[in-house]
Amino acid sequence: MTAAAEPNVASAAALGAALHRPARSLWRDAWYTFTRDRLAVTGLVVLAVMVLGALFGPYLWNQPTSTIDFTKALQGPSFTHPFGTDDLGRDLLARVLFGGRVSLAVGITAVVLAMTLGTAVGALAGYFGRLDNPLMRLTDLFLSLPVLPVLLVLVYLFREALQRALGSQIGIFVMIVGVIGILNWMPVARLVRASFLSLKQREFVEAARCVGAPDGRIIFRHILPNALSPVLVAATIGVGGAIIAESTLSFLGLGFPTDTPTLGRLLFDAVNYLDFAPHWAIFPGLAIFLIVLAINFIGDGLRDALDPRRKI
């Protein structure tokens, strides 16, 4: 077995390298690489601005989000209403700021949930041969269930209970995030499992196993960083999807109450007015696009930064 001889060489080389350099953690390395990436930093700045805007914007631009005034309906952008007004004469800047807050929270939390679930299932299935079949059949099950009835049932079973346990707003938030997360982890699980299947046969994993690394360490330190790339792509694509999915839920009457503006919902409401009041759709649409753009830049940067092969 040639493989048996190699680990010693590899670990000896690693040992030698470690002796000659001051210790640097994976994360500090990653941060170093990340900050060298202009686009990633731009993305981070844009996202930070949007998060700050969503958090503090409503205090700075303190127009009400829900005062109805038909005399001001469907006005284009102006000084008093920089983003214009909607069909009930409500200020759209205020609604976009408030909506951004909800949408960012929903989008990011739901994607983190979906990715965590998917990665966990995929990693377990790919690494432990015994678990592969049952977990992948579970994935098949989730992939084939019809989304709409599942949503209806989930909402009927949990909406009231959650609202009572966590309060009306947080209850709905947890439910929506949970629903989007539960319905979107499957492709990630497939991707991660595929990477794991391929990676666990590689030399460096065998090497790690030979030096007696426990399964947990192999999964987290050796395989996962190499399998992260597709997860990050899926995650960055997913945020936009989750923001839109939330609006679809509202449309079905399963999301936030209609008087809570969210970016997806603003866009959805505006779509039928596109011919004569395009400003209504443009600003929330632009906001979603910027969020997706920023998160993708950050995701790309992270991918490079966390790629073990790109170190040094």
Added chain:
Amino acid sequence: MLVAAACGQATPAPTPTGGAGASATTAPAARGQGGELKIIYWQAPTILNPHQAGGTKDNDASRLIVEPLASWGPDGKPVAILAAEVPTLANGGVSKDLTTVTWKLKTGVKWSDGSAFTADDVAFMFTYRCNADTAATTASACKSTASVTAKDPNTVVVTYKQPNANFYEWGVGTQDSIIQKAQFNDCVGAKAKDCPANLKPIGTGPYKLVEFKPGDVVSYAMNDNFRDPSKPFFKTVTIKGGGDAEGAARAVCQTGEADYGWNLQIPLAVLQPMLSAAASKCQFPSSYNALERITVNFANPDPALGEKRSEPDTKHPFLSDLNVRRALAMSANRAAVAEQLYGKPGGEAYCNVIVFPRSKNTDSLDVCKYDVAAAEKVLQDNGWVKGTDGVRAKDGVKLVINYQTSTNAARQKTQEILKADWEKIGFKVNITNSSATTFFTNTAPDGYAKFYADLEEFASSQDPDPTSFLEQYICEEANAKANNWNKNNIGRYCDPAFDAIIKSLKAETDQAKRDQLAIQANDYLVKNVAVISLVNRTAPTPNGFSKGLKGVKQSPFDSSLWDVMDWTK
């Protein structure tokens, strides 16, 4: 069914002329001159047998093929279709004791396959739909009918079990369309469900079926055997289904891909630019008869009650207080809802409960006038005091309202408009909505029938006679777990004084007095805010048709396509 008199009873029915709306067409039109009539239904027809219909769309799509003895005209009076004339007390067609109705049929009418239409076919319709195993959706008239028999090939006698003031219950309207005996003879009872004829019925109507893709498209061709040699004008008809109301409106008003669009109930702000644009291709005829209203829950929907939740024997903590209901009604901006969301094509602001006859007494009532300050005063004067959070309360009961409805752009905007005013005067309003299909499921937890909320909004249309509509506010109709939430009194309103009015209304046979009693009942409900009416909407549905289309006479009591043979271009 209910004992109810049709409008046509008091005033002698007009001597029926030939076909429906024959006088409406101005230009003399010849059969088959027009090309294709393109109709769009955003809910696609799925079956063409009206007795197995799953919704209005199916009734309408079948109406081009099969026809009833008479239709409900725009004024709520029957118009003869397959009947030679409409039977009345005056012409002797209706017996003095109101138990038998004798229908004379037009002679020489043929089915589209060339065979003769006879009284046997009419009598067969009774056998067919009144067989419980047929499970016809049109079976409601069976309860009060003893028999329908063919006296001779051109005469049908309908016998009711009891004197029936609503003597047109059998025979008038799309629900009573006549199917061919020869075709459906083997489809009675349990065999009715998967009978192939359901998808390709033969009829006497102006069109016959060419192709039917359920849930997608129906194509029709002119029926060469149609009884009126000058009709129909259009050679072929297509009903395309699917999409949504906005898309259908675009197809009729903007691209002109369709000549007629069914039920284009979309917010006025979207519709108005389509209508007023120079290039607009559409118009909306409007006749109002569908009441958009807020039903008030008189029972207690508190989840803590468990099984007893919203049961009729519980009492709502604050909506049982007339002052609170009055404050809600007085601060409901009906005009804004009607003018900003519905407009002329969609409906008019309305404060009454019944549409026919229309009460004038309510115009002066304070509960029908929008006055936020007065509404606030009612609460203030009656001990409902504002707390630190701005929500009024009395004896520890807070005015926190859950207001639910079905998912629909106009309804969600209505919710927001009303909520804004109600929160001004010290209510806290939470609004929710659920998709129409679940909202209108009687056993759904957030459906209209269980009513686990304080207020809810929906609409329904009314018969020419208001009795059945008014009956949904009597005690015995109250929805409850015991009747599987299958009754009509959704608000669980119960008032012996009101029940007494309805009792005398049902016993009365003189039409003038009936109208008076109906108005009295209407005024009683409005004064006591048993329900908050908002908009009298277009009925049967707000349909848009292309500007070139002529001869359309919409009837709020019958199918949108009842007069399709008279349409020209």
Added chain:
Amino acid sequence: MGRFIARRLLIAIPTLIAISFVMYAILALAPIDPLAQFALDPRVPPEVRENVKRSLGLDQPWPIRYVKWLTSVAQGNFGISFMTHAPVADLIWQRLPNTLAVVGIAYVIGLFIALPAGIISAIRRNSIVDHVISSFAYIGFSVPTFFTGILLIIIFSIKLGWFTFLYDSRLQVRDFETLVAQIKQSIMPITVLALFDAAVLTRYVRASMLENLPLDYVRTAHAKGLGERFVVLGHVLRNSLIPVVTLVALGVPAVFGGAIVTEQIFHVPGIGELLVTSIGTGDTPVVAAVVLLFAVLVVAFNLIADILYAVLDPRIKYA
């Protein structure tokens, strides 16, 4: 490999039964009444509605209905639709060609855009070309299809009047003229879907390429003096296509599932439209059949993806 496939096929049967059971339970629990349409119609009183429900067999407990349904499906009979009273299989066959003609073609076009775009984007990483392609991709998946659909209708149907947006399923392509008509009526929905598919796939292709570019074997190939073009096309592409091929295979069931929003906007009577309306009207036999069909495809294509993996990537072994 043969044993692996045989075993997976055997496991597929209980998997499908489990899926169908969970699905049936969900459908039974979801509070949807097939007669909700008539809820407020005074001419269809509650007792009539209850009678109709009884005739549809809805008065029986759902586990019994499930067993009955499963037995008849096992005999190849998918039952009768509640709404149209026609055999469910007929309805599906009627819809499938429309879905394939729109969603299927869009998927293929999306793929043909994504492959070159993703490859170029990865090779010319961080160049202007890469940024342009990536930006298009970001727009592609941050703008929802309901938005692009309406936008296209407003521009091309209403303002320019070039295309119709009511899809006519009766049109049969027989000659050049009907072909043009078919293209005219399906070009907008295909564009909407293809843009979305292309955007997502481009990102995956690009990521997969980037994954392989810095690997040892590429360095070796370069060191051997092979040309850039040969290295990329001959070595990198082959390896980076492995995950892409499986991704594409896994996306196929979704093609058969249809595209709900786009089908609705453009009135394409496809499977997605059928599923949504059937769910809305509580037409359980249709929903159950479509979901089962979808589940079969998911299970089958997961198996195909796994086989492709093993065939294309010699490092993967299935025990």
